[in-house]
Amino acid sequence: MTPHDVLWTRVQNSLDRQGMMRHLGVRLLRVEPGLVELALPYSDKVTQQQDGFHGGAMGALADIAGGYAGLTMAADGMEVTTVEYKVNFLAAFRDGELRAIGRVVKAGRRIIVTTAELVHVDAQGTQNPCAVMQQTLMPVPKTY
Numbered sequence: 001m002t003p004h005d006v007l008w009t010r011v012q013n014s015l016d017r018q019g020m021m022r023h024l025g026v027r028l029l030r031v032e033p034g035l036v037e038l039a040l041p042y043s044d045k046v047t048q049q050q051d052g053f054h055g056g057a058m059g060a061l062a063d064i065a066g067g068y069a070g071l072t073m074a075a076d077g078m079e080v081t082t083v084e085y086k087v088n089f090l091a092a093f094r095d096g097e098l099r100a101i102g103r104v105v106k107a108g109r110r111i112i113v114t115t116a117e118l119v120h121v122d123a124q125g126t127q128n129p130c131a132v133m134q135q136t137l138m139p140v141p142k143t144y
Contacts, residue, residue, distance in 0.1 A: 007031045011068045014079070017144070021064060024057065034104035036068035041097045052092040053130075058118055059087045062133035065102030066114035070137040073107035078139045080112060085135035093120035093130055112137040 001009075008031045015021055015028055024045055030037035038061060040046060046057040063085055070080045102116040118131040 004031070007033065007072050011036060011071060014071065015064070015068070018064070020060065024060075026061065026064065029099070030101075031068075031072065033072050034069055034107070036065050036072065036102045038065045038068075038100045038102075039097050040100070042095050047094070050092075052094045053098060053120075055087075055089055058089065058098065058131050059085070059133070061098055061100045062087055062102070062116040062118055062131060063135065065100035066116040066133060066135040067102070067137060069102035069104050069114050069116075070107065070112040070135075073104050073112060074139045077142055079142045080137040081140050083111070083136040083138050085133055087131055087133045089131050091120070091128060091130045093122075093128065096120055096122040098130065099127075110138065112139065 011031050012028050025041050027039045029039050040061045048054040067080055074080055098118055100116050100118045102114055105113040114135045116133040119127045120130045121127050
């Protein structure tokens with residue numbers, strides 16, 4: 001197994017355990033050391049009252065992308081948990097899908113700081129920024 005395969009498997013196995021992400025249909029698109037990209041398709045599971053992507057779904061996607069980017073930098077036998085995050089919503093969209101790219105800014109032994117950029121991708125493939133996030137994670141022992 002290549003180092004890339006090991007990272008992909010680590011992230012995918014953890015993502016598979018998240019009931020909310022399974023329910024929303026989140027897919028893993030890319031894994032690199034310090035970077036994870038996820039996709040969230042538009043559906044009635046992720047909308048607010050005006051039929052746009054709900055801010056809670058956008059925040060959750062950003063949290064997971066940043067968290068898994070952090071996980072790629074955590075020691076074997078460790079997971080990460082979110083201590084805090086802040087999201088700025090830039091625009092509202094419907095249809096298509098959201099993509100979140102999480103990146104590690106700094107990985108320490110006690111905290112990991114990440115960012116995530118969310119873009120909307122429409123049916124023609126046009127991408128537009130819709131949110132940015134900054135996050136603090138804490139490595140914790142894996143308990144499963």
